[in-house]
Amino acid sequence: MKKIVWTDVNQVKIVEEPIPVPGPGQAVIRILYAGICGSDLHVFSGLHPTAKPPMVLGHEAVGVLHAINSGRTDVKPGDLVCTHTVEPCHNCEGCSTGRENLCDNVKIMGTNLDGIFTQYICVSADRVIRFDDNVDVKIAALVEPLTVAVHDVRRSGLRLGETVLIGGAGPIGLIIAMTCKFAGASNVLLSEIDPIRIKMARDLGFTVANPMEAEEFEAACNAATHGRGFDRAFEITSAQSSFTNLLLHLKKGGVLIQVGMPPKGTQFKVDLDKLIYSECEVRGVRHHTMNDMQQAASIINSGVMNDTLKHLVTAEYPLEECLDAFMRAKNDKTMLRVLIKFAED
């Protein structure tokens, strides 16, 4: 089998090795498609503070169960599956309270554990999630970014009919926007300064305003909320200016979810008056749980979001052209998700 190894800044190479055999409690998945995420590009570009080559990147994939060595009877070889990409220790407080994303000893594929850009991957059998047989395989390849959105929208406490402001109209901003609409938001406004991203989000049917155009932006906020401010906000860009702008536009009791991850140790200025006198809240989000991914898989099984999700797949490359795929994903702003095809489905 072949796997893609990140060997140096902006370099990958394909390495051959034997197909793994699952040990007790393990399963092996034959990967079909995997998507390149912004965090993969961060590592690929040598910007991640701790990730060091050589390693296998990737955490967004769909595949077919190849072999399983556990007592599970609800999945069998040949089933279309994905795997939860967080490996918890099962022994700490986070793990025992259903928040394994907060595990003290967490390992994350493609960051501190070899990732999913490989034709066959060995994982814990209990982290495997099955899809229905008839799902669209390329949409199933989006299950991990959809899981991010499910987790973040859940953390926001979004309720039917509420209004949402999203700072950043890249792939994660868009998938959160799609998920908020699916979850019953009445109005979703995206805040974005990049003209290419503004156009792309508008082409997908989203309302977008540029915060650099103050008057236009205020008018859009007022139109979306009848002048009352937003119930929920999601900050994706990691920029102080975006954080400040989102917090400013929350209504009383509003909640801001900090999705973007600025460099470790970054400190933001916070308008405490907004937290005190308006009882606004700022909440963090970290990865996601197995339960979030099961919900994302259910959404994909149902097909209810397919018409919007399908627009996220903007290019597909064969395994042999993986370096081109990485460079395209890195340099072409119109790319939302570049998929690498690892095998025929």
Ligand SMILES: [Zn+2]
């Ligand atoms: Zn990702």
Ligand SMILES: [Zn+2]
């Ligand atoms: Zn743990």
